[in-house]
Amino acid sequence: xxxxxxxxxxxxxxxxxxxxxxxxxxxxxxxxxxxxxxxxxxxxxxxxxxxxxxxxxxxxxxxxxxxxxxxxxxxxxxxxxxxxxxxxxxxxxxxxxxxxxxxxxxxxxxxxxxxxxxxxxxxxxxxxxxxxxxxxxxxxxxxxxxxxxxxxxxxxxxx
Numbered sequence: 095x096x097x098x099x100x101x102x103x104x105x106x107x108x109x110x111x112x113x114x115x116x117x118x119x120x121x122x123x124x125x126x127x128x129x130x131x132x133x134x135x136x137x138x139x140x141x142x143x144x145x146x147x148x149x150x151x152x153x154x155x156x157x158x159x160x161x162x163x164x165x166x167x168x169x170x171x172x173x174x175x176x177x178x179x180x181x182x183x184x185x186x187x188x189x190x191x192x193x194x195x196x197x198x199x200x201x202x203x204x205x206x207x208x209x210x211x212x213x214x215x216x217x218x219x220x221x222x223x224x225x226x227x228x229x230x231x232x233x234x235x236x237x238x239x240x241x242x243x244x245x246x247x248x249x250x251x252x253x
Contacts, residue, residue: 111168157234203235
């Protein structure tokens with residue numbers, strides 16, 4: 095009974111994370127292609143206390159892709175747990191989630207950030223492609239995935 099309840103919760107939970115991931119990815123795309131979003135302008139308007147903060151644009155890029163990577167990571171992990179629970183696996187069995195999956199998230203976020211940079215160069219008049227923005231995108235995604243993977247590893251070690 096417990097595994098069925100857990101399986102039911104996980105089956106809808108990963109879908110919630112998937113929808114949130116898609117919504118966030120579209121928000122990032124809109125914010126990065128928005129003509130008023132140059133140099134973190136959109137974020138500064140939303141959070142005025144950040145005005146004048148050094149390297150604001152790079153921190154915004156890292157933060158946006160860090161959140162995207164986090165949402166994708168949680169989508170993957172909760173889906174993996176739902177699959178294991180659906181197959182009535184023993185409770186002690188660890189869900190089929192590996193470093194390969196985590197690396198795929200980082201690579202996806204890096205590629206998505208690269209596409210956005212190319213779109214900024216080709217489709218906007220006030221934005222341009224910057225390699226440092228792409229580096230910030232990838233760094234944010236990498237740090238987020240490393241954080242969640244580390245927490246997951248620590249929780250598995252405690253079992």
